[in-house]
Amino acid sequence: MSRVETETAASGKPKEADESAPGPDTNRTLVQILSSQGILIAFGLFMLGFGLFSERFLSLENMESVLRSSAIIGVMALGVTVVVISGNLDLSVGSMLSFGTVMVVDLHDKIGAAPGIAVMMAAVLALGCVNGFLVGILRLNSLIVTLGMLSAIQGLTLIYSGGKNVDIDPSSQDTTWFKVFGRGDIAGLDMPIILFGLLAVILHCIVAYTAFGRRVYAVGGNPTAAVFSGIRRGRVVFSTYVISSFCVGVAAIILGSRVMGSQNNVGQGYELLVLAGVILGGTSLLGGSGSIFETVIGVLILGFIQNGLLLLSYPYYTQWIVTWFVIILAVWLDIAGKRGRLFSPIA
């Protein structure tokens, strides 16, 4: 017989962790709490901070104005979130917005509002299909593909418009029903906000509760395992780009309707703002995680930062610097939460 120091304690399932576990690492729970709820906490603190400085900031009126100005970025960010969850990027949304807006405004007077919208949507969806084909079916790198598309679509827009800005005939601007998307309201709530909210709810349901949504997460989380599970990865990726371009189309309608005109480069730089909203919300660029809800929060934070700085009468360009700072902070907190500490030599 050998020496066994068998213990008598009866053992069952792994024991529940008790909160009071002593050790050198108790502060990590704080870090984890901070980062798991980090985005909401930051949001709260931020609102409080600005609220103290400016009475107007927390007023209902101001809230609505922030929502209104965030709606276009927001609508686009919803679609890009789906692309990012599947593990890819879409940098072409900015120039796609220019393209869509120019087209929908230009066609309004030529073929009428409804046909104009239909043709524009078809064109923008076709661009999404090109992205989807190149990234999903041919499996090219999404950064390269959509960066290329960014400039290609810019060229397309200029060819379409001949370099001129487009307007809806001033005499019909007040009479066309097209104005409803950008200037209308239902029970006092602005239409762009309603559209943003509606699209957010629909996409949230698709991403969080449908089989398609589950596949998007699987493809982003582990493409190989997804294929082994019978998921047609190419189709899933293709669809995410179609969704993204659909959202751009909606944003183009809102923008065209609000401005009743368009420059060839209205969407320039939007791709980065959109991505900022997605990242701020906490969707990882590595794919496989994130949610539509988080993106809505991220976009709102972005909107409130810009608005708050304006209210405190900083020049508008300070918002670029502050936005950058907040993004870095958000990403850092996110990673720190995964590591369980603020600084770490390993990823």
Next chain:
Amino acid sequence: MTDTAAAGTILRLEKIVKTFPGVRALDGVDFELRRGEVHALMGENGAGKSTLMKVLAGMYQPDGGRIHIDGLRCVLPTPIAAKEQGVILVHQELSLAEEMTVAENIFLGELPRSRFGFVDWKVLNRRVGDILETLNVDFGPRTKVNRLSIAKKQMVEIARALTHDAKVVVFDEPTASLTDAEKTVLFDIIGDLQERGVGIVYISHRMEEIFRISDRISILRDGSYRGTLVTAETDEDEVTRAMIGRSLDLSRTSDARVAPGEVRLAVRDLSCGKLFRDVSFELRAGEVLGFYGLIGAGRTEIAETLFGLRRPSAGTVHLDGEAVRIGSPAEAIARGLSLVPESRKEQGLVLGMNCRDNITLPQIDRMTSGPFISGAREVEIYDKYQARLEIKAPSWRTMVKNLSGGNQQKIVIGKWLSMAPRVLIVDEPTRGIDVGSKSEIHNLIRELAASGLAVIVISSEMPEVLRVSDRIAAMHEGRLVTVFERDVVTEDDLIQAISGIGEHAA
């Protein structure tokens, strides 16, 4: 028992505590390692073995307890700090940079530099070349890791351990995917390390290895320390009892065999480039066909071809008498095939998803009511297989990456069983699974066959193939040598067949 065992203690862990949300993974564990000793660490899946070793390697910070190395108390805040103390961990799960070369992986983080600060490739490749030579492998320092098979990747992991002046080397299930020849090389290396006075911790679920190379055995159960046995003075039964709290109940061995039914799967002259050639076999309902062979004999590739992951270059496949061309896993699944793949981490699981979602992934379309997924239906499936396979997880919400290796494997098995397939292909199904669960899974395979399923079991473990199969197909270098009846085949027959000795026509 070796004479070195009396030498001094090199490592002592005292009352190590580590909790994760919902789990106390380590509950005051003690561990002592001597110079030149091979100390086996055993326990069921999820007992805390890997966690303990990650604490030792500076990857996790303990919530309590002390670590002494060479008599000095140490704090190991990072893996680098642990390396500096001479602690090297060979991981259970592969952790290589796929896009890099073997040499870069082995020296990752400490590549030799030339005078100008550039990487000194000559020195690097030479040093790695030397190490690879001692390991007797057939790839060079410049090979890209993503071109290597799992077994070879494992050898790269092991090579990493040899680059440092180690005091303590931990092997966490190193042999799970090694061939016998590679295993022998590994054991030789362990012997060398032992002679140099290095302390070795060896984790494995394979009793025969434990009894072959270890000096002492420490046992963990549910995160607590259950004592240490001297290998020479104990036996398998005692170890098992300490591990699972009871003897392995062999009377529950289910060996139900039914008369095989109609031919479910008929494969004729199937070839796929150089991977395998002219493979023909039949599989009947209610039958288990084992595929035995060395790693690299083409067994996995046949499975992948049947499952639509590879295109055959010639040959036909008939399913229920109908000629089929399966072009994708989606089609394979639609036709009632399931494949439990070889590599759980790369092919089997979405690590960042929870347990439930992983299990239901291939049948997510069937989980919907109306446009939306019914979470309750999914939980039902999860609960069923969690109970059936005794998966240890705090809840279905736990991310799969937070499960122990063996429990991850059970998730993959559950995922494919829950598809209720007509043909089930399992590739190394019990890799990393503890002794108790292993016999449960063998029973399960027999029961599934008895219920009319056609099963293919690919395994590199002879006892496993002999245990579960009705017939055994022996493969050698891409060719199916012979199909043996289990009742008449001997171990010698199998060994000869798979090593290509006296190759007789099929």
